[in-house]
Structure formats: C-alpha cells, structure tokens
Amino acid sequence: MELIVQPLGQSVPVTAGDNLLAVLREHNIPISYSCTAGRCGTCRCKVLEGRVVESGQEAKITNPNEGQYVLACMSTLNESCVIEVPEPDEIVTHPARIVKAEVVFIEDATHDIKRIVLRSAKPLSFSPGQYAMLQFTPEHVRPYSMACLDSDDLLEFHVRLVPDGRVTGYIAERLKVGDSVRVSGPMGTAYLRRKHEGPMLCVAGGTGLAPVLSILRGALAAGMRNEIHVYFGVRSPADIYCADELASLAQRHSNLRVRIIVAMGVRDGAYRRGLVTDAVAEDLPNLEGWRAYLCGAPPMVDAATLLLRRRGIQPEHVYADAFYASAT
Structure with missing residues (x-):
C-alpha cells in the first residue's frame, strides 16, 4: 500500500490501519493540525483517489468547498490512496491547550452584543481568524472567535445574545468581572494566510x-x-x-x-x-x-x-x- 500526497507528489509506504495524520507527521509532510482529536478541524484534507475510514465528528464548521474532505487525525488508511493537503506552505501547528482565564472587562458593544475580555494565566498560541471553546461553567460551553492577536496581553471575544439562549443568557445575566473561564483551543481553518500577496x-x-x-x-x-x-x-x-x-x-x-x-x-x-x-x-x-x-x-x-x-x-x-x- 502507498499514500500519494498532492500537490507535493510525495509517495510513502503505509500499512492497513495506519492513522493518516500520524503517517504525514512521521514522513515530515507539512499539514496543519492542533487538537489531534477531531475537534478543531485544522487537519482537514481532501481524498482524491481511494478511500479512508473516518471516525468522530467535525467541529461545528461549514466547509464551503466540494469534494470528499476528511480530518487526518480521525482517518484510518485501509488501501492505497491519493490525498491533497491544503497549502503546505501555510501550515499552522499551534498546540491545543486548555488554559484558565479571568474575566477582566465586559461591555455592551450593541444592544445585543457583549464584548468580553479575558486575561489568560498562560499564553494561548493561535493564528488570526481562529476560535476557541469557552467554558463558563460545566453546563455553559460555546465556541467564540478571538478578535485579538496571540501577541496581545488579553483575549477578546464578541458574543451576540440569543433570545432565551442558555449560554448567552448566562453571559448576559450572571457573568461578571473576576469570574474564571476555561479556554480550549485554538480551532478553525479560516486563519490568515500570511504568504499570500494578492488581494x-x-x-x-x-x-x-x-x-x-x-x-x-x-x-x-x-x-x-x-x-x-x-x-x-x-x-x-x-x-x-x-x-x-x-x-x-x-x-x-x-x-x-x-x-x-x-x-x-x-x-x-x-x-x-x-x-x-x-x-x-x-x-x-x-x-x-x-x-x-x-x-x-x-x-x-x-x-x-x-x-x-x-x-x-x-x-x-x-x-x-x-x-x-x-x-x-
């Protein structure tokens, strides 16, 4: 069995039952990844020929492209196949982390949008455009995008209040400065491509x-x-x-x-x-x-x-x- 990786044209031997992401990493084939558990969606790649067996569920992401896309970390190789890794020159490999943060600022951005600013106990590395899972309590968990950079001292999020929303209702009525929030991430594939020079x-x-x-x-x-x-x-x-x-x-x-x-x-x-x-x-x-x-x-x-x-x-x-x- 072999795995051919496009657009690199690289071919590597594989054995039935091999994990796709593990094979790519073992052979130093560039691919973005983070959580390695099927949550962040970062290691998405396209199957051009052959079949892989994918388990688990994607993060809540809508993929705008066509084709058979899989998450490499959740995919098992059982036959020879050809895959396409997206933009091998624009990979990101931010380690998935869970960090404790403290609410330092809350304000009304509009009549139904809250701007929430957190101070993290440890740095969270991410690319511009990615998002994280915020856990306010064990029952109040929801993904929100960072509006800041990972070089900033604080993490900034914008939250639209959903009528009768369980999580956003908690944010609107109970969240206060000084509260602890668990931040898990980063996640997402819509991050800034820094090497692109066009519009x-x-x-x-x-x-x-x-x-x-x-x-x-x-x-x-x-x-x-x-x-x-x-x-x-x-x-x-x-x-x-x-x-x-x-x-x-x-x-x-x-x-x-x-x-x-x-x-x-x-x-x-x-x-x-x-x-x-x-x-x-x-x-x-x-x-x-x-x-x-x-x-x-x-x-x-x-x-x-x-x-x-x-x-x-x-x-x-x-x-x-x-x-x-x-x-x-």
Whole structure:
C-alpha cells in the first residue's frame, strides 16, 4: 500500500490501519493540525483517489468547498490512496491547550452584543481568524472567535445574545468581572494566510466581525501590503459596532478599504443599504487571484461562497468557519 500526497507528489509506504495524520507527521509532510482529536478541524484534507475510514465528528464548521474532505487525525488508511493537503506552505501547528482565564472587562458593544475580555494565566498560541471553546461553567460551553492577536496581553471575544439562549443568557445575566473561564483551543481553518500577496476579501456578518478584526490586525501588524477589502453586514444601524476602529485602521493603512452594509432601517444615506453579498457582487466583478475570509451565519457564508466562486476565486481559497446560532 502507498499514500500519494498532492500537490507535493510525495509517495510513502503505509500499512492497513495506519492513522493518516500520524503517517504525514512521521514522513515530515507539512499539514496543519492542533487538537489531534477531531475537534478543531485544522487537519482537514481532501481524498482524491481511494478511500479512508473516518471516525468522530467535525467541529461545528461549514466547509464551503466540494469534494470528499476528511480530518487526518480521525482517518484510518485501509488501501492505497491519493490525498491533497491544503497549502503546505501555510501550515499552522499551534498546540491545543486548555488554559484558565479571568474575566477582566465586559461591555455592551450593541444592544445585543457583549464584548468580553479575558486575561489568560498562560499564553494561548493561535493564528488570526481562529476560535476557541469557552467554558463558563460545566453546563455553559460555546465556541467564540478571538478578535485579538496571540501577541496581545488579553483575549477578546464578541458574543451576540440569543433570545432565551442558555449560554448567552448566562453571559448576559450572571457573568461578571473576576469570574474564571476555561479556554480550549485554538480551532478553525479560516486563519490568515500570511504568504499570500494578492488581494484579500473579508466578509463579516454580525459578530463575524470578531475573527475579521483578528485577521486585519494580524495582516497589518505583519506589514502585509495586500489590498484588503472588508464588507461588514448588519441588520440595522443599531447593530453596527467597532465602526470607529475600522475607520481608524483604514485611515492609517492605505491598502485597507472598509464598507458597512445595512439591510434595513437606513435613513438619509448614512450607510449603504442592502445585503452584504449584493454589495460585494456590485463592487467586485472579477476576483481571480483573490483570497476570501467569510465569517458569520451559515446562510450568509453559503451565499457568499457561491458568489465568490462565480467571480473567479478558487474553492480552496475561500476560508470559512460558520457557526450555527442554536438556542445557546
């Protein structure tokens, strides 16, 4: 039996029952990974020929691409096969950690969004755009994206309060400064690709702005000179937040363009009205060579993914971790 790894063209011998991630690591084949337990989704790869047996469940991620994707850490090889590892020059291998953190700041970002800032007892290494699992109590656990960088002293999260939500109800009514929070991560595949030199598109809906802010901060801090186009879509003017920060970043960095799109309730032309995907379609007719980061509710992510592929972005260059707002 053999395993052929594309786009590297590398072939390695395997034995029935071998774990795919273990084989890749043993032969120094570059692949991103973190938790090695099927939770973070980082080691996703594509099966081109042959079959592998995958166990466990993915983290709550919507993959916008086509094809038979598996998590290498949860996959067993039982026959010769060909796989494709994504972007071997952009791998991340942040070790999965569980750290204790303390709530140091809570504020209302909007009428239904809380900004929560934590101080971690130990550093948490992650790439801009990734997320973590926050455990406020054994019964109150939920994934949220970092809005900060791992070089910052504090961890920042944006939480939209869900009506009758179990976790967000706890956050709204009981969480206070000084409380302990267990942070597990990092997770997610929609992290900043630092080696890409072409234009970047970031589309955020609601608190999807949190990972987009992390991506922006990471790109600008690294001195990336790519054109960066940010589209931030909200339901109404009351749902806009961090507008001053976005404007300040755009003012300081000539390669950054920010557009805020409001679906309803706009008066006097204060903001552009409509759906964020319609705004992207109107402004950007050709996206060949671009990379896109989509952050928000699954319907927006799915609609944007279809649009961007029609506009010329390769499926493997559309990055999205879409979270379902269940009653939590």
